[in-house]
Amino acid sequence: MAWSYDYTPYDRPPEWQWHEKALLRPTVLVQLEGSTPAPETFVALVDSGCDHVLAPEWVARLAGADPDPNREVSIQIAGAPRRVRFGDLTLKLCSPATGIGDAASAIVHEWRTQVGFFLDWSDPPYSVILGQCGFFDQFTVVMSRLAQRLTVEPAEFHDEHYPPGPAEGTPDLRPTFVP
Amino acid sequence: MEQQAIIDIQRKWAGTWVAVKDGEVVDARPTPDALVLALRERDIEGATVFRCPSGDEPELVGLG
Numbered sequence: 157m158a159w160s161y162d163y164t165p166y167d168r169p170p171e172w173q174w175h176e177k178a179l180l181r182p183t184v185l186v187q188l189e190g191s192t193p194a195p196e197t198f199v200a201l202v203d204s205g206c207d208h209v210l211a212p213e214w215v216a217r218l219a220g221a222d223p224d225p226n227r228e229v230s231i232q233i234a235g236a237p238r239r240v241r242f243g244d245l246t247l248k249l250c251s252p253a254t255g256i257g258d259a260a261s262a263i264v265h266e267w268r269t270q271v272g273f274f275l276d277w278s279d280p281p282y283s284v285i286l287g288q289c290g291f292f293d294q295f296t297v298v299m300s301r302l303a304q305r306l307t308v309e310p311a312e313f314h315d316e317h318y319p320p321g322p323a324e325g326t327p328d329l330r331p332t333f334v335p
Numbered sequence: 336m337e338q339q340a341i342i343d344i345q346r347k348w349a350g351t352w353v354a355v356k357d358g359e360v361v362d363a364r365p366t367p368d369a370l371v372l373a374l375r376e377r378d379i380e381g382a383t384v385f386r387c388p389s390g391d392e393p394e395l396v397g398l399g
Binding site for chain 2: 162164165166167168169170172179185195196197198199214218255257258259278279282283
């Protein structure tokens with residue numbers, strides 16, 4: 157089973173008029189649940205360059221999350237160091253058939269993961285950032301700018317179609333390049 | 336929601352956080368805290384929340 161999501165379009169500022177290509181972001185719709193389900197659905201940026209699932213603190217309040225003071229770190233993001241405190245939540249991935257603003261969301265998959273909540277950044281540009289640990293380790297994610305879509309495949313999809321990588325937590329014994 | 340409809344919302348509500356439900360913007364505020372507070376006060380649940388970039392802000396790369 158795989159789920160394909162259209163990229164979300166954005167307007168480019170006027171100074172980009174010379175640029176022929178649309179501004180598109182890989183996004184999915186997600187819901188979060190801590191001690192209570194957040195009443196809202198969030199447009200989440202799928203960000204392969206981020207190692208975590210991140211969200212602002214107001215999302216923690218909505219989801220009844222209880223970030224753990226023993227799991228508080230600083231990360232450098234958006235040009236500044238930010239304090240982030242992690243808590244455990246259930247993430248729910250909405251079906252591709254669920255559009256922005258659809259009150260009745262079909263959930264295709266849900267999983268537990270830790271989410272880092274910004275303590276000192278109230279309004280980052282996205283409500284949820286889906287990074288490597290907590291999203292990319294749950295699925296194989298295929299992105300195509302040409303198709304303008306991202307497809308979420310089962311985790312085992314990668315090793316069934318490409319040379320398998322090392323399992324999580326095991327040493328990578330593949331040969332390394334020596335110039 | 337069609338992609339053009341998403342663009343139209345971004346243009347109309349540039350610089351705000353919006354809540355969309357059943358194809359309509361049901362509220363828009365300058366900050367997400369204000370938006371969520373308004374949604375709770377109006378007893379609105381099930382909306383999709385996202386930010387509409389303002390027209391004069393630099394293009395975001397990743398999280399900037």
